[in-house]
Amino acid sequence: MDKVPYHHPVMVHEVVAQLPAREGLSIDATLGGGGHAEAIVQELCRRGIEKDSFLIGIDQDSDALAEAKKKLAAYSGMTRLVKANFQDIAEIVAAFRASRSNHMPVTFILLDLGVSSYQIDKAERGFSYLREGPLDMRMATDSGTKASDILNSMDAHELAGIFFRYGQERLSRTIAEAVCAWRRKNGDISSTGDLAAIVRGVVRGKEWQVKSLARIFQAVRIVVNDEMGVLERVLKEGTELLDQGGRMAVISYHSLEDRAVKRHFSAIARDDWGPKGVGLREPLRRAAFRTVTTKPIVASEDEVRSNPRSRSAKLRVVEKIETQAEEPVP
Numbered sequence: 001m002d003k004v005p006y007h008h009p010v011m012v013h014e015v016v017a018q019l020p021a022r023e024g025l026s027i028d029a030t031l032g033g034g035g036h037a038e039a040i041v042q043e044l045c046r047r048g049i050e051k052d053s054f055l056i057g058i059d060q061d062s063d064a065l066a067e068a069k070k071k072l073a074a075y076s077g078m079t080r081l082v083k084a085n086f087q088d089i090a091e092i093v094a095a096f097r098a099s100r101s102n103h104m105p106v107t108f109i110l111l112d113l114g115v116s117s118y119q120i121d122k123a124e125r126g127f128s129y130l131r132e133g134p135l136d137m138r139m140a141t142d143s144g145t146k147a148s149d150i151l152n153s154m155d156a157h158e159l160a161g162i163f164f165r166y167g168q169e170r171l172s173r174t175i176a177e178a179v180c181a182w183r184r185k186n187g188d189i190s191s192t193g194d195l196a197a198i199v200r201g202v203v204r205g206k207e208w209q210v211k212s213l214a215r216i217f218q219a220v221r222i223v224v225n226d227e228m229g230v231l232e233r234v235l236k237e238g239t240e241l242l243d244q245g246g247r248m249a250v251i252s253y254h255s256l257e258d259r260a261v262k263r264h265f266s267a268i269a270r271d272d273w274g275p276k277g278v279g280l281r282e283p284l285r286r287a288a289f290r291t292v293t294t295k296p297i298v299a300s301e302d303e304v305r306s307n308p309r310s311r312s313a314k315l316r317v318v319e320k321i322e323t324q325a326e327e328p329v330p
C-alpha cells in the first residue's frame with residue numbers, strides 16, 4: 001500500500017517564483033514535511049547559486065523536523081533544521097551567523113501558516129473532530145497549554161469570546177454554555193470526542209454541525225498555539241531581517257491571519273507623511289518595502305481539485321526596497 005504523504009505543500013511553483021535572483025540565506029519558518037524547503041533548495045541549485053546560499057528550516061514540531069530531515073538529506077551541506085517557534089527568528093538567524101562567522105544576507109522568508117495534514121490526521125495530536133484522541137492541539141508537544149486545559153478552566157464568557165473571535169461561530173455563547181454544563185455533569189473534558197459531542201448536542205443539522213465543529217476546533221487551536229500573537233511577532237522581526245531586495249512570502253488559510261499579514265505589509269510599504277493636515281511636499285520617510293502582491297495569489301483550479309486544502313490559501317509577498325547608493329558630492 002502507498003504511504004500517505006506527510007503533507008502536500010500548497011502553491012509550490014508560486015512560492016519558488018518569489019525567490020529573489022541572488023544568493024543568500026532563505027528561511028522556511030514553517031518547515032513541516034519540507035516540501036517547500038526542498039523546492040527552494042532545488043531552485044537555488046538550478047540557478048547555480050547554491051555555493052553561497054543556505055536554508056534554515058524552522059518548526060516547533062519534532063515529527064515535522066524528522067520528516068523534513070529525510071527529505072532534505074541530499075542537501076544537508078546547505079541546510080540547517082531548527083526546532084523552535086518562528087517568533088524567535090531573529091535569535092535563530094543571529095545564532096546561525098555566529099556559528100559560521102558569516103553575515104549572510106537574508107534574502108527569503110517563507111511562512112506557510114497553520115498545521116500540516118500529518119498533524120491533523122494523527123489522532124493522538126488532538127487537532128481533528130473526525131478522530132478520537134486526547135484534546136491536546138499543541139504543535140510543540142513538549143511545552144505549553146493543552147486544549148483540554150483551556151476548555152476545563154475557562155468560564156462560559158471566556159470560551160464564548162474565543163469561539164466568536166477565532167472561529168466566527170454564531171452559536172458561540174450556546175456552545176460555551178454547553179461546555180460548562182457538560183463539565184458540571186461529567187467532570188473534565190479530555191478527548192476530541194467529548195468536545196465534538198458537545199457541539200453536536202447543541203447545533204442542529206448535519207451540515208451546520210460540520211461547520212461549527214471546524215470553527216470551534218480551529219478557534220481552540222489558534223488559542224492553544226497563540227497563533228495570532230506569534231504571527232504578529234514573526235511578521236515584524238522577519239521583515240526587519242530582510243536584506244535589500246529580500247522577500248517575505250506568507251501563505252495563510254484563515255481570514256484573521258490574512259488580515260494581519262495584509263495590514264503589516266501595507267503598513268511597512270507606506271511612506272510616512274507625518275501627522276494629518278501638515279501638507280508636506282515630501283514624506284518624512286520613504287517606505288522601505290513594497291508589496292509585490294496587491295491582491296493575494298491563490299491556487300489554480302487544478303491544484304484546488306487535486307489538493308482541497310489549497311482552496312482557502314492566500315499568498316502575499318513583500319519586498320525590501322533596494323536603496324540606491326548616494327552620489328558622492330563633488
Ligand SMILES: C[S@@+](CC[C@H](N)C(=O)[O-])C[C@H]1O[C@@H](n2cnc3c(N)ncnc32)[C@H](O)[C@@H]1O
Nearest residue numbers: 009030032033034035036059060061085086112
Ligand atoms: C502548513 S504546515 C507547513 C508545511 C510545509 N510548508 C511543507 O512543505 O510541508 C505548517 C507547519 O508549521 C509549523 N508551525 C506552525 N506555527 C509555528 C510556529 N509558531 N513556530 C514554528 N513552527 C510552526 C507546524 O508545526 C507545521 O509543521
